[in-house]
Every structure is written in C-alpha cells, then in structure tokens.
Amino acid sequence: xxxxxxLSGGLDSCVAATIAKREYGELSALTFSYGxxxxxxxxxxxxxxxxxxxxxxxxxxxxxxxxxxxSLVGKPTLIPxxxxxxxxxxxIPLTYVPARNIIFLxxxxxxxxxxxxxxxxIGANAIDYSGYPDCRPEFIEAFQKVADxxxxxxxEGKSVKIKAPLIHMTKAEIIKKGMEIKxxxxxxWSCYRGGEKACGRCDSCLLRLKGxxxxxFKDPVEYESYPSWYNPLQR
Amino acid sequence: xxxxxxLSGGLDSCVAATIAKREYGELSALTFSYGxxxxxxxxxxxxxxxxxxxxxxxxxxxxxxxxxxxSLVGKPTLIPxxxxxxxxxxxIPLTYVPARNIIFLxxxxxxxxxxxxxxxxIGANAIDYSGYPDCRPEFIEAFQKVADxxxxxxxEGKSVKIKAPLIHMTKAEIIKKGMEIKxxxxxxWSCYRGGEKACGRCDSCLLRLKGxxxxxFKDPVEYESYPSWYNPLQR
Numbered sequence: 001x002x003x004x005x006x007l008s009g010g011l012d013s014c015v016a017a018t019i020a021k022r023e024y025g026e027l028s029a030l031t032f033s034y035g036x037x038x039x040x041x042x043x044x045x046x047x048x049x050x051x052x053x054x055x056x057x058x059x060x061x062x063x064x065x066x067x068x069x070x071s072l073v074g075k076p077t078l079i080p081x082x083x084x085x086x087x088x089x090x091x092i093p094l095t096y097v098p099a100r101n102i103i104f105l106x107x108x109x110x111x112x113x114x115x116x117x118x119x120x121x122i123g124a125n126a127i128d129y130s131g132y133p134d135c136r137p138e139f140i141e142a143f144q145k146v147a148d149x150x151x152x153x154x155x156e157g158k159s160v161k162i163k164a165p166l167i168h169m170t171k172a173e174i175i176k177k178g179m180e181i182k183x184x185x186x187x188x189w190s191c192y193r194g195g196e197k198a199c200g201r202c203d204s205c206l207l208r209l210k211g212x213x214x215x216x217f218k219d220p221v222e223y224e225s226y227p228s229w230y231n232p233l234q235r
Numbered sequence: 236x237x238x239x240x241x242l243s244g245g246l247d248s249c250v251a252a253t254i255a256k257r258e259y260g261e262l263s264a265l266t267f268s269y270g271x272x273x274x275x276x277x278x279x280x281x282x283x284x285x286x287x288x289x290x291x292x293x294x295x296x297x298x299x300x301x302x303x304x305x306s307l308v309g310k311p312t313l314i315p316x317x318x319x320x321x322x323x324x325x326x327i328p329l330t331y332v333p334a335r336n337i338i339f340l341x342x343x344x345x346x347x348x349x350x351x352x353x354x355x356x357i358g359a360n361a362i363d364y365s366g367y368p369d370c371r372p373e374f375i376e377a378f379q380k381v382a383d384x385x386x387x388x389x390x391e392g393k394s395v396k397i398k399a400p401l402i403h404m405t406k407a408e409i410i411k412k413g414m415e416i417k418x419x420x421x422x423x424w425s426c427y428r429g430g431e432k433a434c435g436r437c438d439s440c441l442l443r444l445k446g447x448x449x450x451x452f453k454d455p456v457e458y459e460s461y462p463s464w465y466n467p468l469q470r
Contacts, residue, residue, distance in 0.1 A: 058300070060301070063296065066342055066349070067345060098346075098349050098386060099341055099344040099345035099348060099385070102341040102345070103338070105341075106334055106338040106341040109333070110301045110302060110332075113333035133384065133385050133386055133390045134385040136384070136385075139385040143381055149368065149377050150374040150378070151333060151334055151337075151369070152368055154368065
C-alpha cells in the first residue's frame with residue numbers, strides 16, 4: 001500500500017504524513033511553491049519528508065498570479081496581524097487563497113494515478129480557522145466524488161481515497177496525536193513570516209502556540225517572543 | 236457577466252469559447268502548457284483568443300512529470316496511430332492524461348474567484364472519445380459540487396457555474412454549431428503532431444475530418460493528406 005501526502009512544511013501536514021506513514025508504509029509527497037513570502041516552509045517540508053523516509057518528494061511550482069488577490073501570496077505587508085481573540089470563527093479569513101486545496105488535491109490525484117497510489121492525505125482541519133471553505137468535510141466528500149467519477153482508477157473501481165484524518169480535530173488534539181505518534185514537530189514551520197525564528201505574534205504562530213498550551217506540551221520550535229499566556233516551561 | 240474559458244487550441248474549446256462569448260460577453264482564457272509535443276496548440280489558442288477579443292489570456296505551465304505516464308505527454312513516438320474504426324468506444328484511450336481536466340478546472344476556478352467571473356467553460360464532450368472519465372457529465376456535476384462547497388463564492392451563494400455546453404454533442408454536431416455561430420475553426424489545431432500542416436492520419440485528425448464530413452463542411456485547416464473517405468470539395 002502506498003499513499004501521496006500533501007506536505008506544506010507546517011504542523012498539520014506533518015501529523016497527517018506521520019499518520020499516513022503508519023497506515024500505508026510507503027509514501028510520496030508533494031509540496032507547492034506559489035510565491036509565498038516564506039520559502040522557509042519548503043525547506044521544512046523537505047526536512048519532514050527526509051525524517052519520514054519518503055520515497056519521492058516533488059516540489060511543484062504554481063504560477064502565483066492565479067491566486068493573486070490573497071494576502072498569503074506575494075506582499076508580506078498585507079498579512080493580518082490580529083490578536084487571536086479577534087478571529088471570528090465563521091468568517092472567511094483574509095488569508096484564504098482561492099481554490100488552493102482544490103488545485104493541490106488535483107495534482108495529488110494525478111500523481112496518485114501515475115504512481116498507482118491508494119490514497120491521498122491532506123492535513124486540512126475544519127475546527128480552528130473553520131472559515132476556509134476548502135478545509136471542510138463537505139469539500140473533502142465532494143472531491144472524493146470527483147476522484148470516483150473523474151479518473152481512470154475511479155472508473156475501474158480502485159478509486160484513490162481522499163483522506164483528511166485531522167478534519168474534525170482541534171489544534172490541541174492534532175498536537176496530542178502528533179506527540180503520541182512521534183511526528184517531527186521540531187522540523188515544521190507555521191509562521192507567516194520567513195525569519196530565522198518564528199515570530200510568535202502572527203495569527204499562525206498564535207494558533208499554534210495556543211494549541212501546544214492547551215495540549216500541555218512545549219513547542220520545540222524556536223520563537224522570537226511568546227505571548228504572555230504561553231508557558232514555555234511545560235514538558 | 237464574465238466567464239473564464241479553457242482554451243486548448245483545438246476545435247472543441249474554440250466552439251465552447253465562441254458560445255461563452257455570445258452568452259457572457261466578457262471572457263478571460265487559460266491555456267496549459269504541459270510538455271505536449273505540439274506547442275503548435277498554444278499558438279492556435281492565442282490566435283483564437285485574439286479573434287474572440289478575449290480580455291486576458293494566461294498560458295500556464297504545468298510540471299509535466301505529474302502526468303508522465305500518458306502518451307500525449309513527452310515522447311511523440313508513443314502516439315497511437317490506429318484506424319478510426321478500431322477505436323473502442325468504451326475503452327479509456329492511451330492518450331488519457333491522469334486528472335488533467337480536474338487540474339485545468341481547478342486553476343480555472345481559482346482564476347474565476349480572483350476575477351469574480353460567473354462561469355467556467357470547458358469544451359469537454361462525452362460522445363466521441365467517451366473513454367475519458369473526466370469528459371463525462373457525471374464528472375462535470377461532481378466538479379460543480381466542489382465549486383459549490385469548496386470556494387468562497389460557492390459558500391456565499393454565488394457559485395461559479397461549470398459549463399460544458401458540448402458535453403452531449405457528437406463531433407459533427409459541434410462542427411455544425413460552430414459554423415452557425417462563426418467559430419474561428421481556421422485558427423484551430425487538432426493534430427497530435429506538431430508539423431506545418433495537420434497530418435490527416437492520427438486519431439485526432441481522423442476524428443475531426445470525420446466530423447466535418449458528417450456535418451457536410453470542408454475543414455478550413457490544411458492537411459498533408461486526407462483519408463480516402465473524406466471529400467474536400469464540399470462547402
């Protein structure tokens with residue numbers, strides 16, 4: 001059995017890949033480069049792939065003009081720097097990138113067909129940051145249907161399974177799960193900025209640190225600064 | 236109203252784009268370059284876009300290694316050169332490229348969201364060459380659902396419509412429709428080879444000429460040779 005994993009370099013895809021490794025044994029991975037301000041993520045994805053002994057890791061460039069209105073692509077000055085408590089759960093965040101996971105899953109599906117893989121793993125989760133439409137269970141189900149009817153493997157009854165094992169988990173649950181199965185968190189990168197250390201102030205750092213705080217673990221990644229509510233002295 | 240069209244440079248997408256122009260007025264277009272042996276198609280797509288006064292035409296490069304097992308990608312020696320009568324209707328052709336239309340529609344959806352377009356047009360048709368899983372109505376329906384639940388516009392009730400106006404037409408019907416609405420057939424390219432003139436012998440040339448023959452029109456494109464059953468003297 002073998003699977004394709006979407007590796008972003010972040011925490012969620014690291015846990016999803018570690019789960020895939022345990023369930024499927026042999027893994028390939030895809031990472032996308034689409035003009036993010038933080039190429040640092042790609043380096044982290046490579047490190048995670050190396051740690052998990054992934055057979056083939058492809059880094060695919062995507063013409064970023066296709067995504068050009070999102071604040072995650074291109075200009076770093078547009079990154080929202082709101083406090084965590086201000087994030088409105090039901091609002092689509094400014095960092096939403098149109099159809100991003102749809103494009104990523106499409107490539108993964110093509111690659112899975114070519115390499116005769118049984119499944120595609122994506123680290124999407126709907127709980128924290130639930131505003132992304134393409135991180136919800138109904139999206140994963142709809143994409144499964146596309147794989148079922150729109151590919152040769154699907155038509156032949158050997159459909160590639162679209163697996164989003166974190167979809168119903170909170171960030172703290174994802175971190176607990178990752179600690180349990182020894183996901184290489186120390187190699188991951190979540191910060192929206194691309195510095196030496198994670199900033200500890202952007203939405204993504206705050207969400208991650210809140211998750212570690214709630215899970216009761218210390219984040220092994222280095223930070224420039226911590227928010228006042230975070231206790232870096234826990235196990 | 237504005238729409239995004241997938242333009243391949245071929246006959247079907249030319250008719251789909253001409254229909255889109257009449258229905259939506261303002262068009263943008265995407266063409267994909269993925270290591271086909273016939274870059275000639277891209278030139279034809281540009282010519283069709285120019286003829287239809289398309290506002291923006293993006294040519295997007297796709298890492299062709301993602302598709303690498305298909306005979307349409309890379310090595311021209313692998314192109315099947317069977318006679319038309321040998322094409323088995325229910326078999327998936329050797330020229331099937333894994334998840335190709337899924338990737339193309341995903342990009343078009345991203346672009347439609349960014350440019351606030353109302354629809355995406357694809358020239359897929361299920362009748363001739365019905366073996367492609369991603370050219371069937373059930374695939375288009377499944378992808379519509381992805382657009383409905385997986386994008387911001389979808390969640391906000393302004394879903395991008397996935398339009399495949401040729402899906403139930405035969406090649407002859409597509410050609411009749413195109414002649415009726417003055418689709419610029421003279422600018423299109425269907426041949427699997429990238430020569431000066433179309434070869435008149437590959438599957439794609441034979442299917443096209445058969446369509447013109449059945450529709451009762453002369454194909455305005457120049458050919459190296461014609462099959463014996465084709466009458467180039469019709470109107």
